Amino acid sequence: MLRRTPTEVKALVPKGERLLSWARTRGEGASFAVATDQALYLPIPQTIRLPWDLVGKATWGDDAVLVVEARLDARGPDRLMRVRLDDPGAFPTVVYERVTSSVVVSERVLLDGEAGVRIVARRAGDGLRWTVTFDAGLDPSDPDVRRQADAALAELRSTLGI
Numbered sequence: 368m369l370r371r372t373p374t375e376v377k378a379l380v381p382k383g384e385r386l387l388s389w390a391r392t393r394g395e396g397a398s399f400a401v402a403t404d405q406a407l408y409l410p411i412p413q414t415i416r417l418p419w420d421l422v423g424k425a426t427w428g429d430d431a432v433l434v435v436e437a438r439l440d441a442r443g444p445d446r447l448m449r450v451r452l453d454d455p456g457a458f459p460t461v462v463y464e465r466v467t468s469s470v471v472v473s474e475r476v477l478l479d480g481e482a483g484v485r486i487v488a489r490r491a492g493d494g495l496r497w498t499v500t501f502d503a504g505l506d507p508s509d510p511d512v513r514r515q516a517d518a519a520l521a522e523l524r525s526t527l528g529i
Contacts, residue, residue, distance in 0.1 A: 370456065376401055379408050388461040393430070393451040400432065400450050402461045409434065411448050419469040420489035420496045427459035434462075437489070437498055471495060472527060476519040478505065484516050486523055495529065 376389045376399050384403040392398050398410035407417045407425075423437035432455075436446040452458060469489045477483040485500045499516050501507045507516070 373399070375399060379414060387465070388456065388458045390452040390455045390458040393453045397453070400452060400458060402458060402465060407434065407462060407465070409448055409450050411450065418491065419465050420491035422462075422466045422469070423487075423498075425459075425462045425466050427455070427463070430455075432459060432462060437487070472523070472529075474523055476516075476523070478512065478515045478519065484519060486520055488529065497524075 372386065372389065376386070379399065379401050380386045380403055384405045386401065386403055388402045390400050392400055392410055396410075396412065398414065399408075400410065401408040405418060407419065407422055408414050409417065417434070417436060421437045422434055424435040426433045430453075431449050431451040434448045434450070436448070471488040471490060473485065473487045475483055475485050482502045482505050484502065484505070487498050487500070488495045489498075490496075497520065499507075499520060501512070501516070505512050507513060
């Protein structure tokens with residue numbers, strides 16, 4: 368059964384983006400979570416726009432979508448957003464597909480024994496956005512650790528021809 372798209376949802380979708388899915392949120396000040404071909408819109412508490420290349424992970428459970436924002440600065444903590452949904456429909460599936468399809472490469476590289484980095488390239492506009500996430504216990508401000516991570520990134524890009 369098709370659902371009619373509310374006017375409020377249409378108003379959240381900027382010109383040039385195509386609406387893929389939406390779901391009404393639960394709780395006080397209920398609003399809408401929206402997925403377009405270019406970004407995820409979450410009302411926390413005001414609506415924020417996350418381009419798909421900045422969504423590091425998204426999971427569904429307990430009537431809520433949990434989104435982890437990809438960190439561009441490895442020194443900060445992960446930003447976690449939990450949005451409870453009412454009648455999610457295809458929304459969780461669309462979010463999963465968009466996040467998964469944005470990943471071009473994801474590689475774990477050991478730098479020091481068991482500790483290492485996760486290097487990820489995601490589609491971003493007309494190019495790629497590379498992120499390097501350091502394991503707990505590694506200091507990304509340490510020049511030697513940074514040099515090793517930069518070398519690992521350069522080696523991966525060279526191997527892939529990117």
